Amino acid sequence: MLLIIPLLIGCAHKETNIPKNQLSFYKDIRPLLEQKCLRCHMGNGPGIGDFSDANTVVQLADLMLNAIDDGRMPPPASDPSCNEYIGYESMTVSEEERTLLADWIDQGKEIGDAEAAPPISLMEHTLESPDLQMLIPEPYTPQYTAENAKGNEYRCFVLEHEQEDPFYITGMHPYVDQSAIVHHIVLAKAPRSSLSEEAFDPSGMNCISGAQELVTGNSSGSGMIAAWAPGGAPIRFDDGGILVQPNDVFILQLHYYQADPTISYSDRSGYLMETASTVEQTILMAPYGYHNFTIPAGDPSYSYSEEATVPTTFKIWASFPHMHLLGTGYDLSIIHQDGSEECVVRSDNYDFNNQLTYQFEDPIVVREGDSVFWECTWNNSSSNPYVYYDPPQDVGYGERTDEEMCYAFTLISLGE
Numbered sequence: 001m002l003l004i005i006p007l008l009i010g011c012a013h014k015e016t017n018i019p020k021n022q023l024s025f026y027k028d029i030r031p032l033l034e035q036k037c038l039r040c041h042m043g044n045g046p047g048i049g050d051f052s053d054a055n056t057v058v059q060l061a062d063l064m065l066n067a068i069d070d071g072r073m074p075p076p077a078s079d080p081s082c083n084e085y086i087g088y089e090s091m092t093v094s095e096e097e098r099t100l101l102a103d104w105i106d107q108g109k110e111i112g113d114a115e116a117a118p119p120i121s122l123m124e125h126t127l128e129s130p131d132l133q134m135l136i137p138e139p140y141t142p143q144y145t146a147e148n149a150k151g152n153e154y155r156c157f158v159l160e161h162e163q164e165d166p167f168y169i170t171g172m173h174p175y176v177d178q179s180a181i182v183h184h185i186v187l188a189k190a191p192r193s194s195l196s197e198e199a200f201d202p203s204g205m206n207c208i209s210g211a212q213e214l215v216t217g218n219s220s221g222s223g224m225i226a227a228w229a230p231g232g233a234p235i236r237f238d239d240g241g242i243l244v245q246p247n248d249v250f251i252l253q254l255h256y257y258q259a260d261p262t263i264s265y266s267d268r269s270g271y272l273m274e275t276a277s278t279v280e281q282t283i284l285m286a287p288y289g290y291h292n293f294t295i296p297a298g299d300p301s302y303s304y305s306e307e308a309t310v311p312t313t314f315k316i317w318a319s320f321p322h323m324h325l326l327g328t329g330y331d332l333s334i335i336h337q338d339g340s341e342e343c344v345v346r347s348d349n350y351d352f353n354n355q356l357t358y359q360f361e362d363p364i365v366v367r368e369g370d371s372v373f374w375e376c377t378w379n380n381s382s383s384n385p386y387v388y389y390d391p392p393q394d395v396g397y398g399e400r401t402d403e404e405m406c407y408a409f410t411l412i413s414l415g416e
Contacts, residue, residue, distance in 0.1 A: 165277070178269070187226040290397075296394060306373075
């Protein structure tokens, strides 16, 4: 749970001997926070405060409950009733879980016996044993000079894998050096020969105007393969992998956000990977989305959708819905030939600051003749605190964060 507030400092809350029927932090609350909050609020995580620490939680508990009641925390995510996502249990707080936290607060926020606490079992938030690590060539300090995207910078760097033989990516996750300024990361691959000499500059290149090529690729075998935002879990494929050729390079697009103009950060982020020489299924990135929409000025709930029949059978392994700050909802569904509908990802509470890649417990099979339905919904009215213009103006497709997108970046493999 992300609480944008200063961490309150106070005296340590005393441990006491408490009755068995009374709630305590170590026995009741920490296991709940493990599952719901510690993917971000854990010391070195992107969220403020270490929620594994009893005294921190005692100080912030009332604010945490308020954030749950307001629907701000956990950050809005795809509806877990839509499909079974890996790690879905961390995406929502049930009424029973909310009541548990409220009752603990009402009972006096007892800490209890630390020695009796179950061991922490965190949702995985990094690759523990990667066999390939690539960092940007040298530390980079964002300049934030773009007039049309103040406080934001999109910088692209080439990462070289230095492998002499083809290989498959079976697991991947970014290495985030400066979490205070890294808003999100896009990873693409392309043949070395398709890139300009400028792209190999160790200091990177401004690439806000080149994001479309990252998504779709400008040559055979190129294009986006991964996207990440804070709190996202590593991507893993049990039986498959993404093919990388010896002459391929990776392009890392870092979206830097100027959280504090008084602090200058120097960043050297990168990507971690697990690899294999062979896999059972080759996985591809299918960027499903539209460019031909215009969101009317003042419309609080404008939706655009299309439905298309698929020409071949494939399996969906994961999906990453992506819009910008006007986005409020999305729906990616499969309409099977018998008329039944299978939800892939769906939400009516999209949050630009919590964009996740949703991986499925079991890949979704889409057969030739089925249809894919994709819909995005935006709020382009003054009721949206993030509306780009005052008064609102029509907004269309674009790569800057004052324009809009409508994508479901989907990892697939062909056949059943």
